[in-house]
Amino acid sequence: MRARICVRVSARHWLAVLLVPLFLFPIVVSAASYTLYIKAGTHTINGAGGATLKVWGFTDNPSAGPMVPGPLLESHEGETVTVTIYNQHTLAHNFVVRGVTTDTASIPAGSSKTYSFTTPKAGTYLFSDTLNSNVNREMGLYGALVVRAAGGVNKAWTGGLSFDLERVWIVSDMDKPRWNDIAGNGGTVSTGTYKPNYFLMNGMGGHDAMHDPNTVLQGAPGKVGLVRIVNAGQFDQSLHFHANHFRIIDDDGLRLSSPEYGDSINVQAGTTAMVLFPLRAGIYPMHVHSANLETANGVYLNGVATLLVGQ
Amino acid sequence: MNRKLLTMNIGTALAGMVLIMAPLTPVAAARLGNATVLNAANGVTINVQSMNKTMSDGKSVLFWVWCAGGGGGGMGGGGMGGGCYPSGPTLELGVGQQLNVSLSVMMAPQENAPYNGHTIHWHGLDVTQSEDGVPETGASVLGDNYKFTVDSRYVGSHMYHCHVHTVKHLEMGMYAPIIVKAVNSAGAFVDVINSGGPTYDYEWNLMYSSVDPAYHSAVGDSTVFADYNPKYFLINGNEGRSTSAPAETVTAAPGKKVAIRLLGVHSVNTSFVIKNASGSSQSFTVHNKDGYKLPSPQTLTSLNLSPGQTADVMVTLPTTAGSWYPQVTFKNLRNGGSYSGGTVYTRLNF
Numbered sequence: 001m002r003a004r005i006c007v008r009v010s011a012r013h014w015l016a017v018l019l020v021p022l023f024l025f026p027i028v029v030s031a032a033s034y035t036l037y038i039k040a041g042t043h044t045i046n047g048a049g050g051a052t053l054k055v056w057g058f059t060d061n062p063s064a065g066p067m068v069p070g071p072l073l074e075s076h077e078g079e080t081v082t083v084t085i086y087n088q089h090t091l092a093h094n095f096v097v098r099g100v101t102t103d104t105a106s107i108p109a110g111s112s113k114t115y116s117f118t119t120p121k122a123g124t125y126l127f128s129d130t131l132n133s134n135v136n137r138e139m140g141l142y143g144a145l146v147v148r149a150a151g152g153v154n155k156a157w158t159g160g161l162s163f164d165l166e167r168v169w170i171v172s173d174m175d176k177p178r179w180n181d182i183a184g185n186g187g188t189v190s191t192g193t194y195k196p197n198y199f200l201m202n203g204m205g206g207h208d209a210m211h212d213p214n215t216v217l218q219g220a221p222g223k224v225g226l227v228r229i230v231n232a233g234q235f236d237q238s239l240h241f242h243a244n245h246f247r248i249i250d251d252d253g254l255r256l257s258s259p260e261y262g263d264s265i266n267v268q269a270g271t272t273a274m275v276l277f278p279l280r281a282g283i284y285p286m287h288v289h290s291a292n293l294e295t296a297n298g299v300y301l302n303g304v305a306t307l308l309v310g311q
Numbered sequence: 312m313n314r315k316l317l318t319m320n321i322g323t324a325l326a327g328m329v330l331i332m333a334p335l336t337p338v339a340a341a342r343l344g345n346a347t348v349l350n351a352a353n354g355v356t357i358n359v360q361s362m363n364k365t366m367s368d369g370k371s372v373l374f375w376v377w378c379a380g381g382g383g384g385g386m387g388g389g390g391m392g393g394g395c396y397p398s399g400p401t402l403e404l405g406v407g408q409q410l411n412v413s414l415s416v417m418m419a420p421q422e423n424a425p426y427n428g429h430t431i432h433w434h435g436l437d438v439t440q441s442e443d444g445v446p447e448t449g450a451s452v453l454g455d456n457y458k459f460t461v462d463s464r465y466v467g468s469h470m471y472h473c474h475v476h477t478v479k480h481l482e483m484g485m486y487a488p489i490i491v492k493a494v495n496s497a498g499a500f501v502d503v504i505n506s507g508g509p510t511y512d513y514e515w516n517l518m519y520s521s522v523d524p525a526y527h528s529a530v531g532d533s534t535v536f537a538d539y540n541p542k543y544f545l546i547n548g549n550e551g552r553s554t555s556a557p558a559e560t561v562t563a564a565p566g567k568k569v570a571i572r573l574l575g576v577h578s579v580n581t582s583f584v585i586k587n588a589s590g591s592s593q594s595f596t597v598h599n600k601d602g603y604k605l606p607s608p609q610t611l612t613s614l615n616l617s618p619g620q621t622a623d624v625m626v627t628l629p630t631t632a633g634s635w636y637p638q639v640t641f642k643n644l645r646n647g648g649s650y651s652g653g654t655v656y657t658r659l660n661f
Contacts, residue, residue: 194645195537195538197534235645238618240434243437243440245601259606262600262601262603263435263602264601264617264618266580266617266620280437280439283440283448284440284445285447290539290578291477291478291481291482291523291526291536291539292478292538292539292578294477295537298534298536300426300479301447
């Protein structure tokens with residue numbers, strides 16, 4: 001279960017405060033606290049070419065199956081984040097926030113561990129299980145930590161560029177016959193060969209991702225979307241935006257102070273990027289520009305794709 | 312093959328004219344390379360033809376390629392159309408001038424529904440939805456007329472390609488450069504690398520593509536399209552597997568400035584370098600990425616281009632005669648390892 005304890009209250013909002021439950025009353029120290037469970041289960045890619053894959057994943061719901069990707073972790077610059085992991089799987093796992101935490105020790109099957117860290121700077125981070133030669137990550141044990149500017153302002157970071165709306169796009173890949181079917185049945189994956197046949201946008205094929213309100217970048221024309229891109233897979237992905245050039249503001253944690261624009265951004269496996277995209281009137285696709293990565297087991301547009309909607 | 316050759320004599324003569332006439336009248340820089348070049352504002356009709364191409368291992372691969380008819384009349388094109396080849400014909404468009412391109416799919420090779428027909432997507436030009444060439448958002452696949460203008464931010468390299476079932480159609484060869492050019496008050500092209508940027512004496516487009524022959528025979532929702540195993544790597548539609556058999560050889564005058572436009576319509580990773588005859592990497596300056604001016608030019612000796620990206624780079628040739636070998640190494644998406652036979656060489660004589 002996820003408990004957010006991060007409430008800002010000003011005198012002007014006293015009336016609103018009266019309407020919220022008592023336990024949400026102001027707390028001086030901002031902090032975010034999460035409890036996640038590691039589980040084995042299945043994950044379904046809908047639409048033509050889709051399939052149900054065996055996966056391992058994080059979830060914040062103790063009575064549900066794994067989520068691919070895992071729950072979004074959210075915080076603000078300088079906050080303390082506490083994450084408790086219950087490993088309810090039969091194998092050892094770990095939890096590493098790339099560039100933030102350094103403890104790579106395993107959590108034995110049936111055990112739990114609590115990680116506490118202060119988020120260093122606003123940005124977008126990949127968390128994953130780094131064990132087992134990429135098998136654990138490939139099986140679905142990944143997600144994103146979003147660190148926002150302090151004070152809840154719509155800026156990419158304190159003093160940074162403004163945006164009107166934001167989306168998190170976690171892209172990834174899965175090799176069903178050679179990795180998920182094998183590892184999911186307790187076998188040993190031959191990690192030298194990796195030929196993923198599923199390419200996911202926020203855990204979905206494009207047929208779903210082009211209709212998912214949390215994925216489609218939609219707003220009034222002229223509004224600026226901040227897109228936080230996380231490549232949790234093993235293939236580099238070159239994401240092509242129709243309609244407008246984006247401005248790259250963060251290349252894997254490196255903030256770009258000078259304006260650099262593009263229509264295709266290469267997000268290397270295991271890295272992140274942030275772009276600002278001005279919406280344009282109409283409906284346009286955003287898709288990866290590598291042939292097979294546009295497909296679900298060969299079916300066109302059920303791979304890494306979504307929409308950019310200005311209306 | 313029906314490619315219009317621009318002779319090197321003309322190129323050299325034009326370079327001389329630039330020297331003499333540049334202070335008075337803008338004179339177009341010489342286009343290097345074999346591609347037909349057409350002015351997209353003059354009314355161009357694009358159609359699609361089949362072409363069997365014999366590859367370096369003797370095997371034949373079927374391509375579907377753009378061909379041009381209609382007006383055009385740009386440098387090197389002469390309005391005669393043609394250009395039927397992977398990576399051709401090149402279109403050029405002046406800032407503020409209206410592109411006028413018709414796509415005809417009559418007699419075109421095509422797939423069955425739902426992937427029948429073809430479109431043109433103006434990759435990097437940020438056109439409106441009605442001109443975007445995407446069937447899923449309403450574009451006609453049965454032929455279309457495209458009209459739009461672009462502003463000075465777009466001076467640089469862009470691409471036009473089919474956007475029907477792109478997992479196959481892009482692979483089949485329906486791609487080519489579209490170059491946005493600055494114009495003077497009389498509407499003539501001005502040879503600057505970007506708006507306010509430096510001038511050049513020659514320009515040369517290098518379009519990268521990769522070929523998995525299985526994609527050329529598979530159709531529809533085949534599982535072939537789940538896995539990509541490129542066997543051939545092309546620049547301007549040609550393999551160039553050694554410095555002695557380059558994909559394209561061009562000649563420019565020593566000491567001159569050459570704009571090299573890199574256009575990535577390939578499906579894997581790449582790295583571009585320029586080597587001299589003794590194998591030393593030569594530096595070059597990157598001015599634009601994805602057809603947009605960089606905040607400041609970057610001088611590099613190696614440049615990665617991912618699928619869908621373009622870059623405009625410039626070099627100044629040595630003043631003594633010689634050859635350089637601009638080359639692209641294609642790398643896999645998993646770990647960046649180079650493909651076997653994955654380096655494509657070109658040759659730039661001066």
